[in-house]
Amino acid sequence: MMDTSEYIxxxxxxxxxxxxILEQDILLLEQSPSQEVLNEIFRAAHTLKGSSRAMxxxxxxxxxxxxxxxxxxxxKGELSVSTSMVNRLFDAxxxxxxxxxxxxxxxxxxxxxxxxxxxxxxxLGESPSDAPTAVPAxxxxxxSLTLQEHEREAALxxxxxxxxxxxxxxxxxxxxxxxxxxxxxxxxxxDANGGAVIASHPDEDALDNEQFDLSFELLVATDKPxxxxxxxxxxxxxIRDVEVAPWQESTTPQPAQATTTTEAAAPLSEAFSxxxxxxxxxxxATHPAANGEGEKTASRTSTASQTVRVDVARLDTLLxxxxxxxxxxxxxxxxxxxxxxxxxxxELVDSLLETAGHIGRITDELQEHIMKARMLPIEHVxxxxxxxxxxLAQKFGKExxxxxxxxxxxLDRSVxxxxxxxxxxxxxxxxxxxxxxxxxxxxxxxxxxxxxxxSARHExxxxxxxxxxxxxxxxxAHLREAAxxxxxxxxxxxxxxxxxxxxxxxxAPGFSTAKEVTEVSGRGVGMDIVRSNxxxxxxxxxxxxxxxxxxxxxxRLPLTLAIIRALLVRVAGQVYAIPLSSxxxxxxxxxxxVQFVGRRPxxxxxxxxxxxxxxQAHFYKDDFDIPSCRAEEPMYVVVVGFGERQIGLVVSHLxxxxxxxxxxxxxxxxxxxxxxxxxxxxxxxxALILEVADLxxxxxxxxx
Amino acid sequence: xxxxxxxxxAERQVVAFRLGNETYAIDISYIHEIIRMKEITFVPHAPxxxxxxxxxxxxxxPVMDLSARLGLPAHEETAQSRIIVVEVHGESIGxxxxxxxxxxxxxxxxxEPPTQIAGNESxxxxxxxxxxxxxxxxxxxxxxxxxxx
Numbered sequence: 001m002m003d004t005s006e007y008i009x010x011x012x013x014x015x016x017x018x019x020x021i022l023e024q025d026i027l028l029l030e031q032s033p034s035q036e037v038l039n040e041i042f043r044a045a046h047t048l049k050g051s052s053r054a055m056x057x058x059x060x061x062x063x064x065x066x067x068x069x070x071x072x073x074x075x076k077g078e079l080s081v082s083t084s085m086v087n088r089l090f091d092a093x094x095x096x097x098x099x100x101x102x103x104x105x106x107x108x109x110x111x112x113x114x115x116x117x118x119x120x121x122x123x124l125g126e127s128p129s130d131a132p133t134a135v136p137a138x139x140x141x142x143x144s145l146t147l148q149e150h151e152r153e154a155a156l157x158x159x160x161x162x163x164x165x166x167x168x169x170x171x172x173x174x175x176x177x178x179x180x181x182x183x184x185x186x187x188x189x190x191d192a193n194g195g196a197v198i199a200s201h202p203d204e205d206a207l208d209n210e211q212f213d214l215s216f217e218l219l220v221a222t223d224k225p226x227x228x229x230x231x232x233x234x235x236x237x238x239i240r241d242v243e244v245a246p247w248q249e250s251t252t253p254q255p256a257q258a259t260t261t262t263e264a265a266a267p268l269s270e271a272f273s274x275x276x277x278x279x280x281x282x283x284x285a286t287h288p289a290a291n292g293e294g295e296k297t298a299s300r301t302s303t304a305s306q307t308v309r310v311d312v313a314r315l316d317t318l319l320x321x322x323x324x325x326x327x328x329x330x331x332x333x334x335x336x337x338x339x340x341x342x343x344x345x346x347e348l349v350d351s352l353l354e355t356a357g358h359i360g361r362i363t364d365e366l367q368e369h370i371m372k373a374r375m376l377p378i379e380h381v382x383x384x385x386x387x388x389x390x391x392l393a394q395k396f397g398k399e400x401x402x403x404x405x406x407x408x409x410x411l412d413r414s415v416x417x418x419x420x421x422x423x424x425x426x427x428x429x430x431x432x433x434x435x436x437x438x439x440x441x442x443x444x445x446x447x448x449x450x451x452x453x454x455s456a457r458h459e460x461x462x463x464x465x466x467x468x469x470x471x472x473x474x475x476x477a478h479l480r481e482a483a484x485x486x487x488x489x490x491x492x493x494x495x496x497x498x499x500x501x502x503x504x505x506x507x508a509p510g511f512s513t514a515k516e517v518t519e520v521s522g523r524g525v526g527m528d529i530v531r532s533n534x535x536x537x538x539x540x541x542x543x544x545x546x547x548x549x550x551x552x553x554x555x556r557l558p559l560t561l562a563i564i565r566a567l568l569v570r571v572a573g574q575v576y577a578i579p580l581s582s583x584x585x586x587x588x589x590x591x592x593x594v595q596f597v598g599r600r601p602x603x604x605x606x607x608x609x610x611x612x613x614x615x616q617a618h619f620y621k622d623d624f625d626i627p628s629c630r631a632e633e634p635m636y637v638v639v640v641g642f643g644e645r646q647i648g649l650v651v652s653h654l655x656x657x658x659x660x661x662x663x664x665x666x667x668x669x670x671x672x673x674x675x676x677x678x679x680x681x682x683x684x685x686x687a688l689i690l691e692v693a694d695l696x697x698x699x700x701x702x703x704x
Numbered sequence: 705x706x707x708x709x710x711x712x713x714a715e716r717q718v719v720a721f722r723l724g725n726e727t728y729a730i731d732i733s734y735i736h737e738i739i740r741m742k743e744i745t746f747v748p749h750a751p752x753x754x755x756x757x758x759x760x761x762x763x764x765x766p767v768m769d770l771s772a773r774l775g776l777p778a779h780e781e782t783a784q785s786r787i788i789v790v791e792v793h794g795e796s797i798g799x800x801x802x803x804x805x806x807x808x809x810x811x812x813x814x815x816e817p818p819t820q821i822a823g824n825e826s827x828x829x830x831x832x833x834x835x836x837x838x839x840x841x842x843x844x845x846x847x848x849x850x851x852x853x
Contacts (some may be wrong), residue, residue, distance in 0.1 A: 139839040232829040324762045520755045574746060619748035665747070665757065667799050670852055671747050678757055686759050 001594055008107070011055050014188070015100045017049040020383060022093055023068075027386045030086045031075075038075040045071055047188070048096070050208040054180045060099050063113045066120040067092050068142060073124055083394075085123055090387070092116050129371045136445065145201035145217040154198045155247060158221030165198070166226055168233075169243040171215040183207040183216060185236045193232060193306075195222035214240075219247060307496040313414065315374050319634045322367045323563060324660030330658065330682035332356045367563065378456045378465075381420045382407045385427060387452065392431040398437045399448050400431055405455035411463050416559045418537050419465070422530040425657035426453065426467050426553050429526070434471030434551055444548070446470065462581075471598040476502035484513060497679070501541050507531040535693055537643065538581045564662060566679075568655035568687065569638060571615040575687040576651075577660050577679055578638055582692040584646060586654055587637040594635075602649065610639065613695050614650040616672055642696045649695065659683075662689060673697075714812045720841055721788065723784070724776050725836065728801075728842045729834065734790040738804055741785050751852065758787070758798060765789060767798035768852060773849060774829055792850050799849070805848040810834040815843065 023588040025041040028034075045068040053061035067089060073079040095113050102109040145167065155165045172182055175179050187197055187204070198205075199219040202317060222229060226244040233242045339349045380403055394402040435441075435450030442448050453468040476499040483489045483505045489497075497505075505511055509528040534541045538558045545551040558564060558581055566577035567586070593603045593614065601612040637648040638657070660679040676691035718729035719738070742768055744756040756793040757764050767787055771778060784803035789796050819829040833843040 306766050327762075397847060466760060663764045665764065666797065668766050668768075668795065668850055668852060669747060669750050669757075672747060673771060674749065675747065678745070680762060680764070684759055685743060686757050688745065688747065 003180075007055065008103075011051055012100060012104050013047060014051060015060075015096075018044045018051075019093060019096055019100065022048070022096075023090075023210065023387050024383065024481075026086060026089050026093065027390060029081055030083070030390070033074070034080050035075070037369060038071060042068065042071045042075055042642070046204060047184075047191075050180070050184050052186075053208055054178065054184055057099070057103060057109060059111065059113050060096060060103075063092055063096060063099075063120075066117045070120055079123065083499045088116075088119050088123065090391075092120060097429060115289060121489055121498050145199060145219060147199055147219070151199040151219065155219060155221065156195075158196070158198070163221045163223050163246040165221050166229065167245045167247045168218040168220055168229075169215055169245075170218065170233065170239060170243045171243075173238045173240045176214070177677075179212070179540065182236060182238050186218075186233055186239070189232055189236060190218070190220055190222070190229070193229070194222060195220050195223070195224065205284070239317070256592075274340060295341055295607065301634065310373070312374075315370070317590065318370050319374065319563075319663075322363070322370050323663075325363050326367060326563065326659060326661060327680050327682060328501050329356075329360050331684070333360060334682050371559070372410070374393065374412050374414075376413050376465075377408050377410050378416065379407040381416055381423060382454065385423075388424070389427060389431060389452065393435075394427060396432060397529055398431060398435050398450060400435055401451045403451060403453045405453070405458045409456040409463060410459060411557065411559055412561060414415055415463075415537055415557055415559075417556060418533060419539075419555070422533045422541075422555070423454075423465070423467070425526055425530050427454070430469040430471065430551070430568070434469040434473075434593075436472050463557045465555040465557065466552060467555075468550060470550040473547040473549050474503060474506070474543075475547045475552050476500075479503065479505045482509065486510060495694055507541070532693075538579055539566065540581075540641075554602055561662065565657060566660045567638060567657055568681075568690065569636070569649075569651040570653040571651050572620055574665075575655065575681060575685065576615065577658075577687050577689045578640065578649070578692065579689065580657065582640045582642065584639045584641050587648070588634045591633075591635055601650075605639070605648075608646075610646060611646045612637065612648045612650055615690075616650070618695065640692045640695070643695055645696060647696060649690075660687070660689070707819060715809045716815065716834075718808050718810055718843065719788070719843070720805045720808050722803045722805060723771055723774070723801055724779065726842060727805065727839060728809075728844050730788065730790065730844050730846055732807065734792060734846045735797055736789040736791045739787050739789065740844075741781060741787060741800070755800065760789065760798075761794070763796065763812070764795045765798050767800060768850075770799040770801055770849070773799075790846055790850070794848055797850050808834075808836055810836060810841065810843075 018411070021303070022041060022045040025037050025044065028037045029041065045064050049061050049064035049068055050057075052064060070079070070085070070089065074081065079085075092113075095243065096110060099109040099111050099113075102111060118505050145443055158165050168408070170177055170183075171188055184207070187200075187207075190197055197218050197220055197695045200207060201217040206212055220229070224232075230242045230244045232240055303677040336353045339346075339352060343349050385404070386402055389400055389402040392398075406527060416431055435452070436444070436446075438448040439449065451470050453466070455468075456463060456465045458464075475495075479502045480489070483502075484494045485489050488505065488508050488511055494502075506527045507530070513526070529539050534555055534557070538561070540556045542554045542556075544554070565580040567580055567583050568575055569578060570649050583607050587605070589603060595603065597609065601614070602609050603612060604610070619703060636651050636654050638651060638654070639646055639648050658681075660681075662677045663679060664677050665675065672688075674691055674694045677689045678686050680687055681687050719732055719734045720729045720733050722728075739760075742758055744758055746756040747766070749789055750756070750766075752845055753768050755767045755769050757766050759765075769778075775827060779802070781800070782802070786801055786804045787798040788801055788804065789798045791797075808841075814835045815832045829845050829849050830842050831848075832843040834841040834843055
């Protein structure tokens, strides 16, 4: 038996991909079955079946095969989609996932699936007789590729659409150990490069089961040139030769065309047999130049795939290095200005400034591209939601339609990891608490089916994610009352809250409006954790709701966590960086404006009381420095927001805005209240980055 | 780490430095580098013995006041003051010392266990007492010193 370990990583990754496709498509199937979806779903199941069999995971292959049979029956119109069928398919899919995970972990899977396979067969009304062995054998006898009517049509359509259709003959090296793996790799390479296999000889089942000699034929539609396709396939090891001939309508079904290709192949095999005594027969010999394109043979290794996989750690290192460069760029620009001030328009100074400007632009671009390389489409998170919503809706007896927009919106992978759980929580809330039961909706004059809209888009320097439902909404009065009842607020404080502020009560720790605790949500922890998760990555979550109409959550997230814009301020002779995402405005105020609420300093800003926190007092345990306020010097206040709340940070000086690279403080220092990390300034000094959320704790006593 | 030598007794190579009136030493395998004093950014709310952080070629490295850590009386920084940057479990940390004197080779049989030392606050951070000629050298237990309280 051949060692399969080198393929297993590839297999696992592809299995995950196919399972993902299956999940999405089964959902689509339930909502709006179309021939297109059925074809895709069938293909995915088929691919998965083939690869798991080739890797020796027979149970997985068996289960996928049973699924595939169901899809096939659907495709042929012998069956129609039902909820129970979809549930069974999902059960099977979950088992496939579990199998895949187990293989990833232990290299093998012992999960049984006999019952599931049987339940899928029951759908087909089949007896438990073993179907797969019966089918493929006779087809092997056919000599060459002949087209079914629908295959011929597909090929013609492809031609109409400006694609090329090629007849491929793939020959494997004589001692190929796992022929089906090679065949699969050929099919997948074509697939991965935008090609579509219209037909094959022998058929794909036979290819899977190694029921072919050393060659097989494919009919492929692609937008790639023939040579390109050929070179791609020749990179797969143990592929001895690939012959690519353009297909024309009149040709294939008749044996004539097939013969010509075979004839063309004949000298090739001769060439090969001449080479056979070569010392390394396992190494596929360089394919011969018999097709009259001799110079192309060299390009075999030069045509690489369009993408490479890169370790995340390597990207992190790159980003760190770019971070250093960003700092130096700032420094160089600063030096340039200093030289200019000293020497005016000396020729050398001008040339230095010009170079500094150029380095600056290049650095910006480099930074942008590396950040982009770290980006993933938010699809990675969104993908699992349709299934989740379906299951939840079923569980709660609701009818819910999930509309997703902007799945292609990209954001930094570190942000993606963090945003997933909050989104799940909010979506569950929407299904559980937001959307009304169908009958109730009907009596309210709403469509029975509720809609949840999940969208993502770029907005300035942020990503905006919105979750909007057309459910029952939230009543501020009701929220106020609940908060008072739960002791979160006093009655008076509750009455003082604006409607908007009352809505924000749902983010308060210990607040839950659910009348009864359900399995899914409403345990009283939830939205406060959502908010703290979002804020941890420098994001903001807001809620807007109209009773009877629905609720909308908006989450604003930074594009990346590694480099941010910050306002630099000076406190007690040291520079601190305040993330710009939480800065609302800066004020220069006269000390007379400071009032004391109890012992807390505050100012009145546009009719609202703004509590003040002196950073000096916070960090250096001084008292609020009033004597210096009494002096006639103005005070600088940075107004920062956290959720709905705002405070003013008193600083000694405002320095300016700058891009900073976030670095973590050493674990030897532990968690520092009020500080989230550090950064290196243009002059090489270290500045601490403020954790604005911590500073709000200082005033929390007076805020409620 | 002790390097192989021709003598039959194993030796320990240490970097010796001065703190107040006493000579301390750190096993050389921990030493990352020794730098002159540079501007330290104060970190509020950090443990009292931590001075702050420095920029060591783009890395943020915390710096502790070793005297304060060992409970020794505070004293002035001089031109001889240095920051010894050690690396423990893959993370760097700096220690301010009064002066770095030399690299010493201590024969293992000249190192006594710390119980022999008169009790002061620093005892817990001492792993051994070395003797070289007439001089006493206090061997620092680096891992214990950097551990957060």
